[in-house]
Amino acid sequence: MKKILSMILVLALATVMVACGSKSAAPAPEATPAETSSEATAPETAPAEVTKIVLLVSGSLGDKSFHDSSQAGMDMIKEKYGDKVELKTIEMGSDKTKFIPTLEDVSDEDWDIIVTGTFHMKEPVEEVAPLYPDKTYVLFDTAVDYEGIEGLDNVYSITYKQNEAGFLAGAFAAQMTTMTDIDNINPDKKIGFLGAMDIPVVNDFLVGYIEGAKYIDEDMKVDISYIDSYSDAAKGKELALIQYQNQGVDIGFNVAGRAGLGQIEAANEANCYAIGVDSDQAALFADSPEKAARIFTSALKRVDNSLLRTADMYFEGTLPLGKAEEIGLENNGVGLAPYDPSTSVVPQAVVDKVEDLKQQVIDGTIVVPSAIGMDSDTLSAIKASVQ
Amino acid sequence: MDMIMHMIWNDAFWFAVIRVTTPILYATLGAVIASRAGAINIGIEGTMLTGALMGVLFSALTQNAWMGLLAAMLSGALLGAMLAYFALKMKSNIVLTGIAINILSAGGTIFLLTTITGDKGISTSLNSKVLPNIDMPFIADLPVIGPILSGHNVLTYLVLVCIVMVHILFNHTALGLRIRAVGEAPESADSVGINVFKIKIIALVLSGILAGMGGAFLSMGYMSWFSAGMTAGRGYIALAARAIAGNSSVGALFASLLFGFADTLSNYLQSVQIPVEFIHMIPYVITILGFIVISVVNNKREVMRKKRQLG
Numbered sequence: 001m002k003k004i005l006s007m008i009l010v011l012a013l014a015t016v017m018v019a020c021g022s023k024s025a026a027p028a029p030e031a032t033p034a035e036t037s038s039e040a041t042a043p044e045t046a047p048a049e050v051t052k053i054v055l056l057v058s059g060s061l062g063d064k065s066f067h068d069s070s071q072a073g074m075d076m077i078k079e080k081y082g083d084k085v086e087l088k089t090i091e092m093g094s095d096k097t098k099f100i101p102t103l104e105d106v107s108d109e110d111w112d113i114i115v116t117g118t119f120h121m122k123e124p125v126e127e128v129a130p131l132y133p134d135k136t137y138v139l140f141d142t143a144v145d146y147e148g149i150e151g152l153d154n155v156y157s158i159t160y161k162q163n164e165a166g167f168l169a170g171a172f173a174a175q176m177t178t179m180t181d182i183d184n185i186n187p188d189k190k191i192g193f194l195g196a197m198d199i200p201v202v203n204d205f206l207v208g209y210i211e212g213a214k215y216i217d218e219d220m221k222v223d224i225s226y227i228d229s230y231s232d233a234a235k236g237k238e239l240a241l242i243q244y245q246n247q248g249v250d251i252g253f254n255v256a257g258r259a260g261l262g263q264i265e266a267a268n269e270a271n272c273y274a275i276g277v278d279s280d281q282a283a284l285f286a287d288s289p290e291k292a293a294r295i296f297t298s299a300l301k302r303v304d305n306s307l308l309r310t311a312d313m314y315f316e317g318t319l320p321l322g323k324a325e326e327i328g329l330e331n332n333g334v335g336l337a338p339y340d341p342s343t344s345v346v347p348q349a350v351v352d353k354v355e356d357l358k359q360q361v362i363d364g365t366i367v368v369p370s371a372i373g374m375d376s377d378t379l380s381a382i383k384a385s386v387q
Numbered sequence: 388m389d390m391i392m393h394m395i396w397n398d399a400f401w402f403a404v405i406r407v408t409t410p411i412l413y414a415t416l417g418a419v420i421a422s423r424a425g426a427i428n429i430g431i432e433g434t435m436l437t438g439a440l441m442g443v444l445f446s447a448l449t450q451n452a453w454m455g456l457l458a459a460m461l462s463g464a465l466l467g468a469m470l471a472y473f474a475l476k477m478k479s480n481i482v483l484t485g486i487a488i489n490i491l492s493a494g495g496t497i498f499l500l501t502t503i504t505g506d507k508g509i510s511t512s513l514n515s516k517v518l519p520n521i522d523m524p525f526i527a528d529l530p531v532i533g534p535i536l537s538g539h540n541v542l543t544y545l546v547l548v549c550i551v552m553v554h555i556l557f558n559h560t561a562l563g564l565r566i567r568a569v570g571e572a573p574e575s576a577d578s579v580g581i582n583v584f585k586i587k588i589i590a591l592v593l594s595g596i597l598a599g600m601g602g603a604f605l606s607m608g609y610m611s612w613f614s615a616g617m618t619a620g621r622g623y624i625a626l627a628a629r630a631i632a633g634n635s636s637v638g639a640l641f642a643s644l645l646f647g648f649a650d651t652l653s654n655y656l657q658s659v660q661i662p663v664e665f666i667h668m669i670p671y672v673i674t675i676l677g678f679i680v681i682s683v684v685n686n687k688r689e690v691m692r693k694k695r696q697l698g
Contacts, residue, residue: 062507198663225657228667232619234410234609238403238654245399247658258508258614265610285511288611387660 053077053311054106055089056116058099065257065279066303070117070140073307080308081315100124107132113314115307117141117158129155136321138310140303143324153322158306161328162201163208164361165299166253167368168329168336169275170212171357172297173251174220175350176273182345184271185250190221192243192252194263196230203371203379205255205277205299210386211368215357222386223247227259236262244270251275251296267294275299280337296346298337305332330362394655398534403654405535408647409543410435410609410618413601414625415632415639416546416553417463417594423557423634424590425570426474429485431598432622433492434466438602440496443515443613444503452516456542456603463599466492467592475584489622497615510606510613517611518542518603540608542600549597553636566590598622631677633685642677649673 055074057067074087088111092102103124106114116125117140126144129137130151143157173191180187193209195202206224213220225239236256240263243249252267253275254260260277261284267274268291276282276298285292306327313319327333336354339346360366371379394400414431421428428434438459446455466488474481501507518541527537557563568576569586577583601621606613628646632638653669 060501060507062501062505064506064508223658225654226663226667229619231614231616233614233617234407234605235619235650235654237610238407238651239657241403242399242654242658246394246397246655258616259619261509261614262610284509287512287514384660 049084050086051081051084051113051314052086052111053088053113053115054109054111055087056099056102056106056114056121057089057091058116058118058120060091060093061089064284066118066141066301069279069301069303070115070307073304074115076304076308077311081311084315085311096120100127103128107135112136113138113311115140115310117303125155126152136314136319138307140306141301146322146324156310156319156321157324158310158333159324159326160301160303160306160333161326161368161370162299162301162334163204163211163368163370164328165301165334165336166205166208166255167212167215167361167366168208168354168358169205169253169297169299170209170214170222171216172212172336172350172354173209173253173275174213174216175353176296176346177220177251178217179347179350185273186248188221188248188250189217189219190223190248190250192223192240192247192249193225194236194240194243194252194254194256194260195224195226196256196259197228198226200372200374202226202255203374205253207371207374207379207382208368209253210382212357214386215366216353220386223249223252224383227256227262229259230257232259233262233265236260237266238262240266240274241270244272253277253299255299264291264294267291276337282337293344296344297339300335300337302333302335309333328361329358390659391656395652398531400651400655401535402538404644404647404651405539405543406609407650408643409540409546410601410604410621411625411628411646412546412640412643413542413549413597413604414622415628415643416549416636417597417601418625418629419632419634419636419639420553420566420590420597421594422629423570424566424587425573426471426587426591427481427485427626428467428470428591428594428598429482429626430466430470430488430492430622431485431594431625432618432620433485433489434463434595434598435602435605435618435622436492436496436616437466438463438599439606439617440499440510440602440613441599442603442607443510443513444499446516446607447510447513450514450516452518452607455516455607456518456600459599459603459607460596461599463595463597463602464592465595466599467595468588470595471588471591475587493616496613500613500615508615513612515607515612517607520608540604542604542608545600549600550636550640553639557636562586562589598625601625627674627678631674631681633681645673645677646670 055070059067061067061071071089077085078087092098107128113136115138119142122142122144125137125139126149133154135154137155139155140158143159144152144155146152177191178187179185191213193206210222213222223243227236236259240252243252244266251273252263254263255277263274274295276295280298282292282295309331414435417431418428441462442455442459445458446452470484470488473479474484497507500510504510504512506512520538521541523537527533565581565586569583573583605617624646628642632642649670653666656666
C-alpha cells in the first residue's frame with residue numbers, strides 16, 4: 001500500500017516538473033526570433049487599436065501599499081482610456097523563482113506593454129527584455145542597468161524621489177511640533193524618525209525629512225532610530241515609545257513597512273502623533289478612529305500616478321524608452337496623503353506652508369539632497385547636524 | 388556613560404524590560420517543558436505566530452479577549468500535538484517537523500488572514516480585543532518598584548503564575564517526575580511502565596500552549612492587531628534562552644530577563660551617539676557571553692560532581 005502511494009506521488013511530482021519545465025523553457029528560444037520578424041513591420045510608434053497592458057505584481061495584491069497602488073494605476077488607465085486598452089494583472093506571489101519564467105511567458109504573449117516593479121524585477125527584466133525588442137517594458141521603483149547591459153532600449157524605468165516626500169514630511173512635522181495648543185504637543189523643537197534599516201532607500205526619506213525640518217527651523221532636532229527589521233512591529237513600538245516618552249519627541253515619521261506600524265501603537269499609548277509612509281496609514285486604521293487620529297498624514301510613493309503618466313506618454317508617443325526617469329513632486333510621483341479636514345487638527349497655515357514648499361521644490365528653488373549615492377561621511381554629517 | 392546610567396535608572400526602562408521579556412518568557416517556558424521531556428520544540432516560533440493570529444481572529448469573532456486567549460492556547464496545543472504525532476508516532480525527524488510547523492505557520496497565517504479579512508499584512512480591519520492592563524493594588528503605591536511592576540498586561544502577571552506552576556509541575560508532581568524521567572532516560576522510564584509516548588505528547592502540548600500564550604501577548608497586549616511575521620524570531624531566541632536557562636523554570640525567568648534587558652538596552656542606546664550597527668549587535672553579544680558563562684559554570688559543576696563520585 002505504502003509503496004503504491006509513494007509511486008503515485010513520485011509520478012505526480014514528475015508530471016508537474018515536466019509540465020512546468022516545458023511551459024517555461026520551451027517557448028522562449030523558438031518564439032523569440034519568430035516574433036521579432038513578424039512584428040517588426042509594426043513599430044511601436046503606431047500603437048495598435050487596442051493596446052494590451054499587463055501588470056506583473058512581484059508579490060500579492062492586498063498589501064494596502066505598493067502593489068495595491070500599482071493596481072490602482074491600472075484602474076486609472078482603464079478609466080481614462082476605456083476601450084482603447086485591454087488590461088490584465090498577474091500576481092506572481094512570493095516565490096521569486098517564478099518571476100523570470102512568468103516574465104518570459106508573458107513576453108511570448110501578445111501584450112504591448114509589460115509593467116512590473118520593485119528591485120526583485122530588475123534582473124529578470126534585464127535578462128528577458130533584450131530578447132523581445134518589440135515589447136515595451138515599464139519597470140517601477142528601480143532602474144535597469146542601461147550602461148552595463150545591451151539591448152534595453154525597450155525598457156522605461158521609473159524611480160521615485162522619496163527624498164522630496166520626506167522633505168514635505170519633515171517640514172510638516174517641524175511646524176506641528178511647536179503647536180502647543182494641540183493636545184500633548186510639547187514646546188521642544190524635536191521630532192522623531194523610525195527607520196527600518198540603515199540603508200539608502202530608507203535614508204533617502206531621512207535626508208529629505210531632516211532637510212525639510214531644518215528648512216522650517218535651523219534648530220530642529222531629529223531623534224533617529226532603526227528597527228533592523230521590516231516585520232518586528234513590537235520592536236518598532238518600543239523604539240517609538242522611547243522617542244515619545246524619554247526623548248521629548250511628540251511627532252514621528254515611520255519608514256519601516258509593517259514594523260513601522262508599531263509607531264502608531266506607541267503614539268496611541270503615549271498620546272503623541274505619527275506620520276506614515278507608502279500608503280495612507282490613517283486609512284489602514286480606519287476602523288479604530290482614535291488611532292487614525294494619531295496619524296497626521298503619510299508620505300506616499302504614487303505608483304498609480306506614475307503608471308497613468310506612463311500610459312499618457314505612451315499614447316502621445318513621448319515615452320522615453322531606454323531611460324530611467326526620476327519622478328518627484330513635479331509629476332505627482334510622490335506626495336503627502338491628503339488630510340481629512342473634518343477630523344484633523346492640522347491648522348490651515350501648516351497645510352498652506354507645505355503646499356508652498358511643494359511648489360518651490362517643483363520650481364527648483366529648493367533642491368532636496370538625496371541619500372542614494374551619497375557617501376557615508378556626508379550622510380553622517382547630515383544626521384549629526386540634528387542631534 | 389552618565390547618560391547611559393541616567394537611562395537605566397529610569398522607571399520606563401525597567402517597565403520596558405518586563406514588557407519585552409514577557410513573550411520570550413512564555414516561549415522559553417514552553418521550550419523548557421519540551422526539552423525536559425527530551426523533545427526539542429523548534430516549532431515554537433510558528434506556534435507563537437499561529438497563536439497570535441488565532442487570538443485576534445477569535446477575539447474579533449466572539450468580541451471577548453479571553454475567548455481569543457483560549458483560542459490561542461488551543462491552537463498552540465494543537466500544533467504541539469501535531470508535532471508530537473508526526474515526530475513520535477510517525478517517526479519523522481523532530482527538528483525538521485518543527486521547521487515544517489514554522490513554515491506552515493508563516494504562510495498559513497497570511498493565507499488565513501487574507502481569506503478572512505482580504506488583507507495580507509495586518510488585521511486592523513477586524514475589531515479585535517486586547518487583554519487588559521492591570522494596576523496592582525498595593526504594589527502600585529510602592530516607591531521605585533511600584534511604577535515598574537504595576538500597570539502591565541494581565542498576561543505579564545500570568546506568566547509569573549506559569550513559572551510557579553511549571554516549577555511545581557517538575558518538582559512536586561508525579562507527571563513532572565515522569566516527564567523528567569522520560570527526558571533523561573526513556574528506556575528506563577519505559578522499563579518501569581511509563582508510557583513514554585503519552586508523556587512526551589503531554590509535554591509538547593503544554594509547550595505549545597505556552598507558546599500560543601506568548602503569541603497572544605504579542606497581538607492582544609503588546610499590539611492590538613496581528614501583522615504577518617510579527618513574532619520576528621522571538622521563538623528562536625527562546626530556544627537560545629532555554630539553553631542558558633538550563634531546563635529550569637526559574638532559570639527561564641532569568642535567561643529571558645537577560646534577553647529582555649539586552650534588547651531594551653540596545654533600544655535605549657539608539658539615542659546615544661554610537662554607530663547603530665554596534666547597537667544592533669548587543670543582544671547577540673550578550674547571548675554569546677551568556678552561553679560562555681553558563682558552559683564554564685556547568686563544566687565546573689561537572690568536574691566537581693565527578694570528583695565527588697570518585698572521592
